[in-house]
Amino acid sequence: MNTKRSRTNVELENLLRQLGLALEASGIGIWQHNIAKNQTRWDEQLKAIYGVPKAPLDVIWLDSVHPDDLAPTNAVFLRAIETKSDYASEFRIIRPDGVVRYLRSRARYFVDASGDPCFVGAEWDVTDDVLLNKELERSREEARLAADHDHLTGLLNRRSFDFALAEFARKESAKVTLFHIDVDHFKEINDRFGHAVGDFVLCHVSKILLNAISAGGVAARLGGDEFAILIPEDEGARIDAVLDHIQESLGNPIPVGDQTLIVRCSIGVASAASADFAKLLSHSDLALYHAKRNGRNRAAVFSDEMASALANERQLAQDLRSGLALGQIRPFYQVQVDARSLRINGVEALARWHHPTRGILAPSHFLSLAASNGLVAELDDVILKAVLSDMESSAALAGIRVSVNLSADRLDDPEWITRLGSFDIPPGRLSFELIETIFLDSLSDQVRENIQTIKSFGIDIEIDDLGSGHASLLGLLELRPDRVKIDRQLVMPILQSVPSRRLVSSLVDIARALDMEVIAEGVETLDHAQVLAGLGVHTLQGYAFGRPQSFADLTARLEQEEASELRRADAGCASQ
Ligand code: C2E
Ligand code: CA
Ligand code: CA
Numbered sequence: 001m002n003t004k005r006s007r008t009n010v011e012l013e014n015l016l017r018q019l020g021l022a023l024e025a026s027g028i029g030i031w032q033h034n035i036a037k038n039q040t041r042w043d044e045q046l047k048a049i050y051g052v053p054k055a056p057l058d059v060i061w062l063d064s065v066h067p068d069d070l071a072p073t074n075a076v077f078l079r080a081i082e083t084k085s086d087y088a089s090e091f092r093i094i095r096p097d098g099v100v101r102y103l104r105s106r107a108r109y110f111v112d113a114s115g116d117p118c119f120v121g122a123e124w125d126v127t128d129d130v131l132l133n134k135e136l137e138r139s140r141e142e143a144r145l146a147a148d149h150d151h152l153t154g155l156l157n158r159r160s161f162d163f164a165l166a167e168f169a170r171k172e173s174a175k176v177t178l179f180h181i182d183v184d185h186f187k188e189i190n191d192r193f194g195h196a197v198g199d200f201v202l203c204h205v206s207k208i209l210l211n212a213i214s215a216g217g218v219a220a221r222l223g224g225d226e227f228a229i230l231i232p233e234d235e236g237a238r239i240d241a242v243l244d245h246i247q248e249s250l251g252n253p254i255p256v257g258d259q260t261l262i263v264r265c266s267i268g269v270a271s272a273a274s275a276d277f278a279k280l281l282s283h284s285d286l287a288l289y290h291a292k293r294n295g296r297n298r299a300a301v302f303s304d305e306m307a308s309a310l311a312n313e314r315q316l317a318q319d320l321r322s323g324l325a326l327g328q329i330r331p332f333y334q335v336q337v338d339a340r341s342l343r344i345n346g347v348e349a350l351a352r353w354h355h356p357t358r359g360i361l362a363p364s365h366f367l368s369l370a371a372s373n374g375l376v377a378e379l380d381d382v383i384l385k386a387v388l389s390d391m392e393s394s395a396a397l398a399g400i401r402v403s404v405n406l407s408a409d410r411l412d413d414p415e416w417i418t419r420l421g422s423f424d425i426p427p428g429r430l431s432f433e434l435i436e437t438i439f440l441d442s443l444s445d446q447v448r449e450n451i452q453t454i455k456s457f458g459i460d461i462e463i464d465d466l467g468s469g470h471a472s473l474l475g476l477l478e479l480r481p482d483r484v485k486i487d488r489q490l491v492m493p494i495l496q497s498v499p500s501r502r503l504v505s506s507l508v509d510i511a512r513a514l515d516m517e518v519i520a521e522g523v524e525t526l527d528h529a530q531v532l533a534g535l536g537v538h539t540l541q542g543y544a545f546g547r548p549q550s551f552a553d554l555t556a557r558l559e560q561e562e563a564s565e566l567r568r569a570d571a572g573c574a575s576q
Contacts, residue, residue: 023043024045026124028122028123029043029045030043030120030123031119031122032118032121033119033121034112034117035081035117035118035119036116036117042060049125050095051097051099052095052096062074064093065092065093066092066093066094068092069091069092073091084109087107088107090102100127101127102125102129103123103124104124105121106121106122107120107122108121147160150221153202153203155206155210155227156221157220157221158220161230164220165178165277165280165281168230168232168274169274172274173273174273174274175232175271175272176233176272177271178228178271178284179228179243180268180281180287181226181229181246181265181266181267182225182267182292183201183264184296184297186201186224189261193256197256200254208246211245212245212246216231217229217230239269239271246267250263264296264297266299267287267288267298268288268289268291268299268300269300270283270284270286270287270302271302283302284302287302287306317375323355324378327382328353328354328356329351329379329382330351331351331383331386331390331404332351333349333549334348335541336540337541337545338540339533339539339540342540343565344558345400345539346431347403348402348405348433348541348548349383350548351363377413380404380407381419384404384423385423387430388425391426391429394551394558396554396558396559397555401431401460402429402430402431403430404431405432405433405464411434411446412450414446414450420453421457425457426458427457427459428458430458431460432454432462433463434463448478451479461479461481462484462519464485465485465487466486466487467486467503468490480516484507484511484516485518485519486504486520486537488521488522488542491504491523491528492522494531494532495531501535517538518538518539519537519538520532521542522541523541523543524543524544525544526544528544529544529545
């Protein structure tokens with residue numbers, strides 16, 4: 001019996017030793033709490049965990065718990081006592097050396113041999129796990145933010161903006177207003193001041209947009225210089241307030257080095273109820289297009305009229321495209337006369353659209369449409385080709401110069417100049433009229449080179465609308481055009497206005513000094529013609545000598561003039 005018992009004791013001791021070793025290795029501390037006597041016992045390991053060599057029993061535990069965790073930790077413990085159930089908790093302690101550790105605690109309720117309710121529990125340090133989890137959580141949050149936000153401005157990116165839009169769409173009977181914002185001339189800002197300033201401008205705009213929205217709103221950078229803000233509700237007053245705020249804030253110049261820069265934006269606004277959310281983006285986009293086309297630096301709110309106007313315009317653009325292909329765009333010709341003899345010495349080709357239902361349309365009806373649809377190059381080509389073919393087919397045109405208008409972009413287009421070379425152009429008979437503003441500041445190398453090529457083809461260069469923009473004398477000096485054409489805005493008032501006459505006279509002087517001829521356009525009366533001739537203008541063009549006319553009418557007129565010229569010459573001979 002004794003041997004049996006001592007064997008059992010030995011086994012038990014072994015077992016306890018093994019358990020002790022296992023606990024030591026695992027870093028788990030053990031505690032026991034007698035609820036009835038309110039007595040707590042800790043093993044050595046637990047004391048080590050708490051950093052207390054000799055635990056003053058019973059009181060030490062809650063004193064060590066982190067003040068922020070104290071109330072909840074105690075509450076969990078008291079509830080386990082009350083419900084006589086297992087206890088599980090996690091809390092921070094502050095050790096006497098000031099180190100904070102995270103502990104996890106598990107305990108089981110039991111009744112001991114003397115009938116007292118007790119807990120026996122295990123506690124271990126989980127600080128490393130907790131910190132690792134926190135770190136993981138933080139990097140997950142960072143990754144989420146990076147995926148949802150634009151890295152430069154911190155606004156939402158396109159993806160999460162679409163998500164926000166979809167969220168609004170899911171809400172029943174929600175109404176929302178979308179502001180689609182585009183920075184005006186951002187490319188120029190980037191090119192002129194550099195990318196750092198470009199980035200700064202984007203951040204500047206982002207801040208303004210963030211300030212413009214209230215708590216329920218969303219601001220996003222959709223890409224490049226394109227932004228959007230989304231605001232629930234669409235009361236008209238609110239839209240105005242948001243727009244006012246944006247425009248006002250944009251009005252403040254921002255310093256860039258020793259200069260200041262005013263950033264401007266075009267804004268398209270559209271509102272929709274949740275049922276119509278699909279239209280929101282396309283509507284605000286259309287309103288933005290509208291704002292840009294009307295000169296930028298403005299806002300436009302979508303309307304049905306806007307949509308139908310655009311539909312019309314699209315149709316018209318389509319018609320223009322096919323009109324160009326079908327030969328509906330042809331040149332009319334307006335004669336130019338020698339200021340002294342009043343004999344025709346040239347014609348200007350002016351594009352006309354022979355529209356199947358709307359009659360003959362002047363460029364004011366389709367030039368900007370062509371420009372916004374990238375059709376000007378084609379238009380210029382069509383007119384030039386028609387002019388060349390008219391020149392070839394008419395002997396009457398042989399003795400006079402033909403001027404063709406050329407858009408600025410052509411001069412910047414190396415492909416165009418190659419195409420020009422492939423045309424059969426008789427030297428010395430053709431002139432290109434270039435809008436004055438092309439030569440504003442400085443000519444690009446491409447433009448300079450193309451102008452030389454044009455001259456080498458025997459084509460004259462003329463500056464159109466001189467005096468309507470900011471003519472640069474330096475530009476004129478460098479370009480050395482064959483002729484300048486004084487704008488009709490300057491010509492019209494010369495009868496009444498002495499300063500206008502002086503201005504025209506000075507332009508003539510400058511042209512003379514630079515060895516250029518001068519044409520006056522918009523000459524509506526013979527009185528104008530007389531004054532202009534007196535001021536030294538060489539050539540006159542205007543309603544006084546004829547409106548633009550078809551090639552057939554022009555040919556008839558030229559032939560008639562030739563005939564009467566001959567008659568005059570004959571009469572002259574006869575009278576001699
Ligand atoms: P522009 O080159 O200044 O052409 C002169 C315009 O003044 C013409 O208008 C002409 O009809 C008009 N005009 C002529 N005499 C008088 C006058 O005595 N009084 C008044 N008030 N106006 C007069 P149009 O034909 O409507 O052309 C308008 C503009 O369209 C042209 O202005 C030119 O810049 C542009 N354009 C015309 N044809 C072409 C073309 O083939 N290609 C390009 N790119 N532009 C063209
Ligand atoms: Ca012209
Ligand atoms: Ca002109």
